[in-house]
Amino acid sequence: MVFTHPHTPGNSNGGAGRKNLNTQLDYWDLHENIVILKGGRLVYGVYFEPPSHLHFTEDDLVRRQSTLKSVFDLAVPDGETFRTYTSLRGALEEEILDTRRAAEGCPDGVLRALTLARAELLEHKILSGEVAHWRFFATATVTLPGRFTIDEPPSPQELQHAIQTAQGWQTTTVAQLTAAGFAARPMGQQDVFSEMFSWFNPGWPVAPAFVPQAQRRVHSLRRGRPDHLTLTRQLGCTRIDNLHAAGPILGDRYVEVLSLGRLPEYTETGYLKHLTDGLHGTVYVVVEATRENDYDVSTELEKKKGDLWTRVRAPGVIPTGKAANLLTEVEAAQRLEGVESRFEAGVSVVLIAGSPHELERLKRVARGNVTRLRGGTPISYGFQSVAQYFALAPFSGYQSAFLFQPYTANLIDLFPPVAPWKGFEEGAITFQSRDGSLVKFDLFTSRTRTAHFAIFAPSGSGKTVLALSLYSAHLTKYPDSVLVVSDAKQDFAYFFRALSDHAIINFGYESDTRWNILDLPAGMEEPDGTKLSALISFTRLFVERPADARAADYEDVAISEAMLATYKQFRHEERRPQISDVQRMLSTIGTYTDTGKTMELPVLDAARSVAIRLRKALGSSPIAPFVDCQSNTTITARRLYLTTCGIPEDDELMRRVAHHIVKSVMWSTAKTYPRHVKKFIFIDEFEHQIQTEQEVKDMLQMLRVFRSFGVSLGIATQDPAASASFGALKDSFSHLFVGGYSKGAALGTADRPGVVEILGLPQVMATTLPELNTVQGRYSEFALLVGENAERPSGERSGDIIRLEESTLALWLFNSHAHEVARKDRYVEAAGGDVLQGVRTLVSELSGGDS
Incomplete structure (x- = not known):
C-alpha cells in the first residue's frame, strides 16, 4: 500500500456555508482495520458488550471497579485518547422481515394471522421510535515515535510496522475488557467504516461496503480530475446544512449535541445509564478521556500548591475561602499520586431526530437527565453543534470542548458497566426489553445447551399468553414441527381449536373422548x-x-x-x-x-x-x-392438546391413568417423528400434574433424553418449589421466564426459602422481581434468563426484563378468563364454529378493526 495525498474534487468549496469535507476531517485512510489520521496517529476500535444488568447489585458493580480501572491503566498510555461510544439507534422495519417471511410461508392460516399481527405491532413501535438497539464500542489513539504525516507519506515498511503496533494495542485492549467482564472483539475493517459512515449519514439504514485502497480504481472524471474514491469520498454521501435555526441537518436528520459543563459533584457506578433514561430514537453518549503524563501532573500540582500555600498559610495572610478550598483539593489530589491517573475527559450526548419537534423532545429529556445528575447546566450548542459533532466523530483525533480533569476512580463511573441483553442473532419471536431494545429469541439455538424452558410466575402474570406467544411464533418458523400440550385446565382450548391438523383429548368423567x-x-x-x-x-x-x-x-x-x-x-x-x-x-x-x-x-x-x-x-x-x-380420537395430528380439567382433584387413580396416557403420547411423539423435526412438549400447571414419585421419575427420564430427539420440553407453574424434584437436572432448563413475585415470595422467610434461592437466581433479582409489572390488555413483564454455554462458560445466565406484548387479535384468542371465554363462544358460534373469524369479528367491534 502506498499512501498519497487524498484528492476530493467533488467536495471543493462552492457556495455559502459549504465546506470541503476533506478539510473538516482528519481521516487519511483505513487500512487493515486501523484508521490512519493525517497527522500520523493511528486509531483502532473495539466492540464490547457489557454484561446484563440482571446479574449485578450495586455492591457487585462497586467491586467490579477495580477490574474496570485496569482497562484505563493498562490500555491507555500517556497522551492517548480513549473514547467509548454508547449508541442507541432506532430499529429498522427490515428487522421484522424474517418474521413476515416465516408467516407468509406458513400453511396454517391462524398462525400466519397471529404472526403478521405481531409483526405489525412491532413495526408500529419501530416507526414511532419506541424500540432501538444498544451498541457499545471504544476507540483509542496510538502515537508512534517519529511518526509520519500527510506531507511525508510513509514507506510500505513504515506503514506495516505502524499498523502492527496499533493492532498489538488493540489486542491488549480486548484482553483487558474481557478480564473486566465484557464480551469484547476487535472491530474489523467494515465495522470501522460502518460506524464512521453511520455517524456522517444517520439517515442511511445500512452502510455500503468499504472499498479499500488496493481495490480502488478510477470510476469517473469529476470536474476534469479522476475520482479515486478516497475514504472521505466514501463517507461524504449526505449533505450537511448548518443554516437551520433548529441546528445542523445531516440529510434528513436534525442533530443536536449536549455536553456536561463540568464533572458532577459526585459520581456513581452506572452513571451513564441515567443519561439515556426516557430517550427514544438515535442517541450517542460519547465519553472521551486523554491520559495525562503522571510527571507533568505531579509538577503542575506542586506548583499550584506552592502558589496557594502563600495565599492561605503564609504568616500574616488572611486566606480566602476559595483559595483554602482549592488548596485542600490540590493536597487531596497529591495523595492520589502513584495510585490514580489523571485524565482530560468530556461527556457529550448526541441527539439525532427526524424532525425539529422530535429533536426538541429529545433535548428536553436529555437536559433533565443531566441536571438531575448534578452535572452542571448542560451545554447546548444549537446550530453550532456541527463543530462539536465533527470533533466527536468516531476514530477522529480531535478533542471536543468542555473538558474536565477527573482521576481514574471517577472516570470509570463514566464507563458503561452493564447493558441490555441483545438476545440472539435470529429468532422465532422478537420481544421488547424494558429498556426499549429488541430481543430476538429462539428455543432452538446453538448458544444454549438445551431447548427446554420453564415459566415460574404467580397467577394472573400472563403465563398462558407467554406460552402461546412462544409456540405460535415457533410453529410459524418451523411449520413441520409437532406440539403436545398437557393442561390441568382448558386455557389452551381456543388456540388448538383454531389450528389445522389438531386433536383435543379430554380426560374426565364428562368427556366423550375415548382412547384405547x-x-x-x-x-x-x-x-x-x-x-x-x-x-x-x-x-x-x-x-x-x-x-x-x-x-x-x-x-x-x-x-x-x-x-x-x-x-x-x-x-x-x-x-x-x-x-x-x-x-x-x-x-x-x-x-x-x-x-x-x-x-x-x-x-x-x-x-x-x-x-x-x-x-x-x-x-x-x-x-x-x-x-x-x-x-x-386419532393421535396422528401434529398439534395435540391433552387436558385433565375433567378429573376431580382427589381422584388419584383417574389422574394417574391420564398421566400415563399423556406420557405415552409424549414419548411416542418424541420417537416417532424424525430427529430433524422440531418437537415441542409443554406441561401447564406443572405442580398439579406431576405429583407422585413415579411421575417425577418419568419427568427426569424425559429431561435426560429428550434433547437427543430434538424435543423442547416446557413447563409452567406458580410454585417454584416444584423444580426441587429435578435436583441438578433443573439446569437442563436453559431458558427461565420468571414473573412478578412479591418481595416476600422473592426473598422468602426463615422457615421457607424464596424464589431467588429456590431457582438459584442472581441476588439482584430479589429487588427486580417485585418490580415486574403486568398491565391488563397491554403487556406483561418477565425476567428472561438464558444459560448461554458459549458466552458464559462459568454457567452464569444472561438475560433481560422483557415486555410480552401481543396484538389484540392474539390476546383475545389466547386469554382464558371466564367472561372472555363466554364472549368468544358467542362470536365463534355466530361464525359457524370458525374460531379465527369469530375472534376477528369480536376484535373488529371492540377496536374498529385494529387487531
Whole structure:
C-alpha cells in the first residue's frame, strides 16, 4: 500500500456555508482495520458488550471497579485518547422481515394471522421510535515515535510496522475488557467504516461496503480530475446544512449535541445509564478521556500548591475561602499520586431526530437527565453543534470542548458497566426489553445447551399468553414441527381449536373422548419392547406391585404373556383388543405363547391374581369407559392438546391413568417423528400434574433424553418449589421466564426459602422481581434468563426484563378468563364454529378493526 495525498474534487468549496469535507476531517485512510489520521496517529476500535444488568447489585458493580480501572491503566498510555461510544439507534422495519417471511410461508392460516399481527405491532413501535438497539464500542489513539504525516507519506515498511503496533494495542485492549467482564472483539475493517459512515449519514439504514485502497480504481472524471474514491469520498454521501435555526441537518436528520459543563459533584457506578433514561430514537453518549503524563501532573500540582500555600498559610495572610478550598483539593489530589491517573475527559450526548419537534423532545429529556445528575447546566450548542459533532466523530483525533480533569476512580463511573441483553442473532419471536431494545429469541439455538424452558410466575402474570406467544411464533418458523400440550385446565382450548391438523383429548368423567391404550401404530401387529413395557406400567396403575420381588416377577411374566396372547388372538379381528380382553386372557391363559408349554403354577396363580385386581377398572367401574374402550380420537395430528380439567382433584387413580396416557403420547411423539423435526412438549400447571414419585421419575427420564430427539420440553407453574424434584437436572432448563413475585415470595422467610434461592437466581433479582409489572390488555413483564454455554462458560445466565406484548387479535384468542371465554363462544358460534373469524369479528367491534 502506498499512501498519497487524498484528492476530493467533488467536495471543493462552492457556495455559502459549504465546506470541503476533506478539510473538516482528519481521516487519511483505513487500512487493515486501523484508521490512519493525517497527522500520523493511528486509531483502532473495539466492540464490547457489557454484561446484563440482571446479574449485578450495586455492591457487585462497586467491586467490579477495580477490574474496570485496569482497562484505563493498562490500555491507555500517556497522551492517548480513549473514547467509548454508547449508541442507541432506532430499529429498522427490515428487522421484522424474517418474521413476515416465516408467516407468509406458513400453511396454517391462524398462525400466519397471529404472526403478521405481531409483526405489525412491532413495526408500529419501530416507526414511532419506541424500540432501538444498544451498541457499545471504544476507540483509542496510538502515537508512534517519529511518526509520519500527510506531507511525508510513509514507506510500505513504515506503514506495516505502524499498523502492527496499533493492532498489538488493540489486542491488549480486548484482553483487558474481557478480564473486566465484557464480551469484547476487535472491530474489523467494515465495522470501522460502518460506524464512521453511520455517524456522517444517520439517515442511511445500512452502510455500503468499504472499498479499500488496493481495490480502488478510477470510476469517473469529476470536474476534469479522476475520482479515486478516497475514504472521505466514501463517507461524504449526505449533505450537511448548518443554516437551520433548529441546528445542523445531516440529510434528513436534525442533530443536536449536549455536553456536561463540568464533572458532577459526585459520581456513581452506572452513571451513564441515567443519561439515556426516557430517550427514544438515535442517541450517542460519547465519553472521551486523554491520559495525562503522571510527571507533568505531579509538577503542575506542586506548583499550584506552592502558589496557594502563600495565599492561605503564609504568616500574616488572611486566606480566602476559595483559595483554602482549592488548596485542600490540590493536597487531596497529591495523595492520589502513584495510585490514580489523571485524565482530560468530556461527556457529550448526541441527539439525532427526524424532525425539529422530535429533536426538541429529545433535548428536553436529555437536559433533565443531566441536571438531575448534578452535572452542571448542560451545554447546548444549537446550530453550532456541527463543530462539536465533527470533533466527536468516531476514530477522529480531535478533542471536543468542555473538558474536565477527573482521576481514574471517577472516570470509570463514566464507563458503561452493564447493558441490555441483545438476545440472539435470529429468532422465532422478537420481544421488547424494558429498556426499549429488541430481543430476538429462539428455543432452538446453538448458544444454549438445551431447548427446554420453564415459566415460574404467580397467577394472573400472563403465563398462558407467554406460552402461546412462544409456540405460535415457533410453529410459524418451523411449520413441520409437532406440539403436545398437557393442561390441568382448558386455557389452551381456543388456540388448538383454531389450528389445522389438531386433536383435543379430554380426560374426565364428562368427556366423550375415548382412547384405547392397546392401539398400535399402523402396520404393527404386535407390541415392541417399548410398547409392551408401557402396557405393563399401565396395568400396574390398577394392580399394585407386591413387595416380594419374586412375586412381582411372576406377575410381570403373566401380564406380558397375556398381552402377547391377546394381540395374537385379535390379529385377524376388525376391532382392536381392549384391556378387558387382556383381563379375560389372564383368567384363562395356561401356556406360554412362544413355546406352548404349560405355565408354572406360581405364574398361573399370579395371572389369576392380576385378573381379579384388574377387574376394579372394568365393568361398571366409573373409570372403565375410559380404560376399556375403542378409540374415537386419532393421535396422528401434529398439534395435540391433552387436558385433565375433567378429573376431580382427589381422584388419584383417574389422574394417574391420564398421566400415563399423556406420557405415552409424549414419548411416542418424541420417537416417532424424525430427529430433524422440531418437537415441542409443554406441561401447564406443572405442580398439579406431576405429583407422585413415579411421575417425577418419568419427568427426569424425559429431561435426560429428550434433547437427543430434538424435543423442547416446557413447563409452567406458580410454585417454584416444584423444580426441587429435578435436583441438578433443573439446569437442563436453559431458558427461565420468571414473573412478578412479591418481595416476600422473592426473598422468602426463615422457615421457607424464596424464589431467588429456590431457582438459584442472581441476588439482584430479589429487588427486580417485585418490580415486574403486568398491565391488563397491554403487556406483561418477565425476567428472561438464558444459560448461554458459549458466552458464559462459568454457567452464569444472561438475560433481560422483557415486555410480552401481543396484538389484540392474539390476546383475545389466547386469554382464558371466564367472561372472555363466554364472549368468544358467542362470536365463534355466530361464525359457524370458525374460531379465527369469530375472534376477528369480536376484535373488529371492540377496536374498529385494529387487531
